[in-house]
Amino acid sequence: MKPTILDEPPLEFSGGARHIDPRHGIADYGPADATSTAVRTIRVGIVGASASIQGLRYWLDGCRQPIAAKNSRLGRLFVPFPGFDTGAGFRSTLVWDSRLERPIRDRDLKRLADLKPQEAVRAAVEMYVAELDVLDEEPGCDVVLVARPEYLPERPTPQVDPEAPWKKAPPAEPVDDFRAVLKAAAMRYSRPMQIIRRSTWDPSFTPPDGDKPRLQDEATRAWNLHTALYYKAGGVPWRLPRESSDLDSCYVGVTFFRSGDLTTLETSVAQVFNQRGDGVIVRGAAAKVSRHDRQPHLAQADSYALLADALSRYRKEHRHLPARVVLHKTSSYTPEEIAGFRAAADDADIDTAELLWFPANDPVRLMRSGAHPPLRGTLYSLDSRWHILYTRGSVPFYGTYPGMYVPSALPFRMVETESSPEHLANELLALTKMNWNQTQLDGRHPITLRTANQVGQILRHLGPHDRPQGRYAFYM
Known part of the structure; x- marks a missing residue:
């Protein structure tokens, strides 16, 4: 068991300037695209x-x-x-x-x-x-x-x-x-x-x-x-900084929702984000609820098709494929799903594919001396795979906790990964800031998962042959 306090990840604004807070960054430097496609x-x-x-x-x-x-x-x-x-x-x-x-x-x-x-x-x-x-x-x-x-x-x-x-x-x-x-x-x-x-x-x-x-x-x-x-309107308020040594990464959120008539099984949806925050929405195949863990899962062929379609849409949007893909999924991974995702990454010649599972809740809670909640960025590792991250909590830059209720941690499990827990947790912390409807540092979920419920609630009202819009801007 090991607690770690992560530094607040910065955001990038006009001219490459950086700040940890979206509002301070916009006010001081201007939006990230101010000198280009503003x-x-x-x-x-x-x-x-x-x-x-x-x-x-x-x-x-x-x-x-x-x-x-x-x-x-x-x-x-x-x-x-x-x-x-x-x-x-x-x-x-x-x-x-x-x-x-x-x-x-x-x-x-x-x-x-x-x-x-x-x-x-x-x-x-x-x-x-x-x-x-x-x-x-x-x-x-x-x-x-x-x-x-x-x-x-x-x-x-x-x-x-x-x-x-x-x-x-x-x-x-x-x-x-x-x-x-x-x-x-x-x-x-x-x-x-x-x-x-x-x-x-x-x-x-x-x-x-x-x-x-x-x-x-x-x-x-x-x-x-x-x-x-x-x-x-097409602007880029801020983006995630990328160091020259970093692999070009994209983040894929996989979640599930019930169809509008409630008669079909759960259906998957992927949200694809790069460091700029550009989102692409992809609707996947039907899923089945497993008798073993009562969670929705995809067949191997459908897992392959989902990631392959996501990467294809990513390439059309950005004119290139990423070197690294990180999957954020709200249910555990079956061997068939792992095989399907791995095969899709291999066929697209993706160098690195990392799989993370986000359980709905976790019994572990951290207490801090006094009446203050844990610091945002507190990572607690119970073993090599089982981790919790406080994406909401006291923010030293603000001098207070900006939320209204006692914060709960974001649990995640490392299923197949090459990066360290600290590196993955730092990315999750940064992805909580890629929310264009909120400018304070109090988001609990990374952007890949935060909009899962919103997107699912919208897509469930579309017919099976209706093609959803690809831009995330149509769902937020």
């Missing part, structure tokens, strides 16, 4: 109620100017937003065009509140898709902002027997997620979407159900939203 203007389309379009535009116009940080002694955790303009920060600006605004009648949106939750989701998606169809024919649009309906029922209402209210209510029917269904329906469009709740631009708003969400401060909300918009 996105100078982002042409934005908007769909939603007229009042939402006006309110969102007003707030985003205000974000062109600097926004003060939250008043706190934690000056490194709460960072001022430099303003989204060509002279600071991202060195980019938003461009509006009335032709790219598609209002939805407010009275139609209010009727959603009278429908059952599942019916309301479907009706709302139909309204938005009708406007997205028109917007997709308009040239000169990079990203579409979707102002989420304010009156959409999000949770099913328990069916209580009025004659016997003391009886336990039967389970409510499941309700599809509006975000997932809309993104699946919009896969045929050429522009990524960003779905936004009204509370993002109007913190005084109270939802009809009275359940007011807990909001981040305004500067942090501006940081997160504009980072996502910059990435979805």
